[in-house]
Amino acid sequence: MPKRKASDADDDNPNKTDNDRPSILIDLTICEDHNHVLPHIYNALRTIYRRSESKSPPTFRLIHFDSHPDLSILPTLKREHVKQVSRLQDELDGSQEGISCWITPLILQGSLSIIDWVHQDFCKQIKNGSHDVKLGWDEQGSCKTSSNLEYYIEDGCEVTNLSTELLEPVEFTINSTNASNLLSSENAVCGCWILDICLDYFVVSNPWLDTPFFHEIHEKVETTCIAYAQTMVEEKKLSGRYDEYEEKTWGEILECCRYTKLPHYPQLVESAFHDFKESLLLAKSRCENPPSCITVARSAEDGFISLDEVEVVQERVLRIVKTIWSVNVHVDYINK
Incomplete structure (x- = not known):
């Protein structure tokens, strides 16, 4: 048998996986706004498709470390936007909700089948567990969901029952940042998957709590406020005594009520870095x-x-990732 280099032997080893090959460089892209990661994910999917012998677009799993699910539905999202990346990006950039709606187009495109939303215990937008969500389009081409999850109802997403043929079912798994809960032995990730990290997973503020408008109405921001405001709006509309000023005022109150429930834990969670590393390992x-x-x-x-903390958190996250995989770091933001 002729001599050969150890690397050659490794390449011929049928038990060797891509995870074991240190020469593979993984593209790691850092963006400011979360919806700006979309083009980079699309590029990765196109690369996978070109290398694959399959004629079908690749499907993947998303492991999503974040204090927010980012699974909302953009009110202006239309069917034609899903396959037009530049148009989709314009819609997301032009909306205040764009940073919370960037995952839905991947689901509707048929590329994304499972989402693991990994979060801290103080993030309760969607209860822990496994939830099947159905998304689809109505006759006007707008995105709808038949899910009765409180997350979609409170977030102002329209909920409706659609016929099965209009819907693309999607399953997403929600776990706390516990290594054993994220990937149990019967729930291992195979095939194509993407790692997504929002730095507010490690320390998060709710910017709405510092707005002047919130301080004006904070006495009203209670559990019953949303229902009360919605009732007032409907009663005023029915009676015909609902002018533009009232519509704007109650709309702001409803918006404020929803956003004040976002996670707010501005103290750095040291244990989160350990859990993050263990999950990746x-x-x-x-x-x-x-x-x-x-x-x-x-x-x-x-x-x-905060701007004071983001650089420190970013450096620590990169350091952890680099101990596990070889990465090629790309910066897609401008420091201001």
């Missing part, structure tokens, strides 16, 4: 492939993490 051991790409959102300019 477990993913490496239980996944046959490394992530197809890694995306990072800073979320500092929108106030969800």
Whole structure:
């Protein structure tokens, strides 16, 4: 038998997985706004498709570390936007809700089948567990959901029952940041998956709590406020005594009520870094492939993490990721 280099032997080893090959460089892109990771995910999917022998677009799983689910439905999202990336990006950039709606187009495109939203215990927008969500389009081409999750109802997303043929079912798994809960032995990740990290996972502020309008109405922001405001709006509309000023005022109150329930934990959670690293190590051991790409959102300019802390958190996250995989870091934001 002729001599050969150890690297050649490794390449011929049928038990060797991509995760074991240190030469593979994974693209890691850092953006400011979370919806700006979308083009980089699309690029990764196109690369996978070109290398694949399959004629069908690749499907993938998203492991999403964040204090927010980012699974809302953009009110202006239309069917034609899903396959037009530049138009979709314009819609997301032009909306205040864009940073919370960027995952839905991937679901509707048929590329994303499972979402693991990994969060701290103080994030309660969607209760822990596994939830099947159905999304689809109405006759006007607007996105709808038949889900009765409180997250969609409170977030102002229209909920409706649609016929099955109009819907694309999607399953997403929600776990706390516990390594054993994220990837249990019967729930290992195989095939294509993407790692997404928002830095507000480690320390998060609710910027709405510092707005002047919130301080004006904070006495009214209670559990019953949303229902009360909605009732007042409907009664005024029915009686015909509902002018534009009242519509704007009650609309602001409803918006404020929803946003004041967002997570607010401005103290850095040291244990989160340990749990984050343990989760990634477990993913490496239980996944046959490394992530197809890694995306990072800073979320500092929108106030969800302070400008004083974002650089420190970003450096610590990069240091952890680099101990697990070889990465090629791309910066897609401008420091202001």
